[in-house]
Amino acid sequence: MDIRIPRGTQDILPGDSEKWQWIEAKIHDICRRFNYTEIRTPIFEQTELFQRGVGDTTDIVQKEMYTFTDRGGRSLTLRPEGTASVVRSYVENKLYGSPNQPEKLYYIGPMFRYERPQSGRMRQFFQFGVEAIGSDDPAIDAEVIALAMQFYEEMGLKGLKLVVNSLGDQESRKAHRDALIAHFKPHIHEFCSDCQERLEKNPLRILDCKKDREHPLIHDAPSILEYLNDESREYFNTVKRLLEEMEIPYEVDATLVRGLDYYNNTAFEIMIEGEGFGAITTLMGGGRYNGLVEELGGPETPAIGFALSIERLLMALDAQNAALPVDKTLDCYLVAIGEEPKEKAAVLLTQLRRAGIKADKDYVHKKVKGQFKAADRLRASYTAVLGEDELAGGVVNVKSMNNGEQTEVPISELANYMKEKMEENEK
Structure with missing residues (x-):
């Protein structure tokens, strides 16, 4: 099907x-x-x-x-x-x-x-x-x-x-309505069936007809402004x-x-x-x-x-090629290397998001190179790399994708660090 x-x-x-x-x-x-x-x-x-x-x-x-x-x-x-x-x-x-x-x-x-x-x-x-x-x-x-x-x-x-x-x-419309009926009635047979039905019910609708819009009588119809x-x-x-x-x-x-x-x-x-x-x-x-x-x-x-x-x-x-200022960037992409770091990354994501950081990670088992490519496609401002060595040392390696600057940040401080960086970038 x-x-x-x-x-x-x-x-x-x-x-x-x-x-x-x-x-x-x-x-x-x-x-x-x-x-x-x-x-x-x-x-x-x-x-x-x-x-x-x-x-x-x-x-x-x-x-x-x-x-x-x-x-x-x-x-x-x-x-x-x-x-x-x-x-x-x-x-x-x-x-x-x-x-x-x-x-x-x-x-x-x-x-x-x-x-x-x-x-x-x-x-x-x-x-x-x-x-x-x-x-x-x-x-x-x-x-x-x-x-x-x-x-x-x-x-x-x-x-x-x-x-x-x-x-x-209502008084002005009634006077205009009577004038429209008198204007269209002698030639109403030249109009579509819808307009013929509208003549007595609501002649103003004839002026808005899509089929008969080019009919000369529509162009010459009495103007409402003359009856105000x-x-x-x-x-x-x-x-x-x-x-x-x-x-x-x-x-x-x-x-x-x-x-x-x-x-x-x-x-x-x-x-x-x-x-x-x-x-x-x-x-x-x-x-x-x-x-x-x-x-x-x-x-x-x-x-x-x-x-x-x-x-x-x-x-x-x-x-008009008017571009809307839609934000399609990501604040931080977590790159996890190893099984234990992957689990920890899931916890860190929750902490980042609770701090108001737009963050994501890999969920389809990409290799390290593939994770960095994903960060590029998502236009991440920062990547936070967490491998076995970083996890053992209690740190995350945070890299700016704009200038390449790298900083080791304690795992417990990652959310605060990223929040500060995002606030700096907004200034």
């Missing part, structure tokens, strides 16, 4: 997993600085959550979800995105009752969509997302955007482009003014949409342009979704968030 990895998934092997760990550490660090705390939700949820939380008219719900029936007859779905699960948890655990509002949350984890696998688009993919729930202050919109921009900048990416738009409040009422226009102006004061460059794109009914006011994307992409490519997207908490059974609560793909981030880093 030839068992292979499922299509659209990947193994993250040693050598790459360190990059993921480094990125995840940066996520935890930047969210800590912005005072966002981590939330972890189940990988599968009731199917109805995504039908209501993502939207029946979306491609995700109609075509891309991994849905199954469990032994109890319940319909469950592997989560295709993170926001619905976070808001479900917010409502179910009554986080709206917390005295610290807004509730500022972030998540990292795998999502699942049945799509045609291609570069940067997997069936199992990993998202980092942020949700700020409980504030309708334009400043929290600017903060969420600032967090996303700062994250990409600290990753070392160049050529970033922030695009913003306003979808308006005074309150929505002032809200958008405040967000833009805050971004300017934060010295975060942006462009307004009236065609940028978030097609779900509960999205309103601020919408944004971060793009990148450069070699390896060929054109401007979207890295992430976000927006304000003031109706979702109420849709999932909670009180009327404003919210804003974003989600980004870690796979697409890694693609962008590779395209």
Whole structure:
């Protein structure tokens, strides 16, 4: 039987997993600085959550979800995105009752969509997302955007482009919706079956259609900015003014949409342009979704968030040859010569590791030359040689792999000696 990895998934092997760990550490660090705390939700949820939380008219719900029936007859779905699960948890655990509002949350984890696998688009993919729930202050919109921009900048990416738009409040969206229906209806037969179905349910989704994106009527569609009422226009102006004061460059794109009914006011994307992409490519997207908490059974609560793909981030880093400062070195490699020294080396390894030293030894019975080659491959800073003579004398011969300097160190002091050396090297 030839068992292979499922299509659209990947193994993250040693050598790459360190990059993921480094990125995840940066996520935890930047969210800590912005005072966002981590939330972890189940990988599968009731199917109805995504039908209501993502939207029946979306491609995700109609075509891309991994849905199954469990032994109890319940319909469950592997989560295709993170926001619905976070808001479900917010409502179910009554986080709206917390005295610290807004509730500022972030998540990292795998999502699942049945799509045609291609570069940067997997069936199992990993998202980092942020949700700020409980504030309708334009400043929290600017903060969420600032967090996303700062994250990409600290990753070392160049050529970033922030695009913003306003979808308006419910009054503005209704006026825009009526204008879109009037615009598309006479020629809706020229569009795909999905768009024909969306016309009355959610015409904004037509603007985001992958099949009909080149249709002239999409390019000539009424702009939401023409239908913003005074309150929505002032809200958008405040967000833009805050971004300017934060010295975060942006462009307004009236065609940028978030097609779900509960999205309103601020919408944004971060793009990148450069070699390896060929054109401007979207890295992430976000927006304000003031109706979702109420849709999932909670009180009327404003919210804003974003989600980004870690796979697409890694693609962008590779395209720009941005090297991550991943530590792939070893502090100390123990070279043991003889049966008794091999046993003692196992004990010494434990002592080194308890002292915080990254250390290893041979476990496949290599000869001395092979052990030194292994130390080179692992880029060990030091080797500690323990043979019969050293063991009898109660010492270890420690050699710097950088300058060749050798020092005899009492066995009982090896951990302290190595700790001092590592501290010196960090200075």
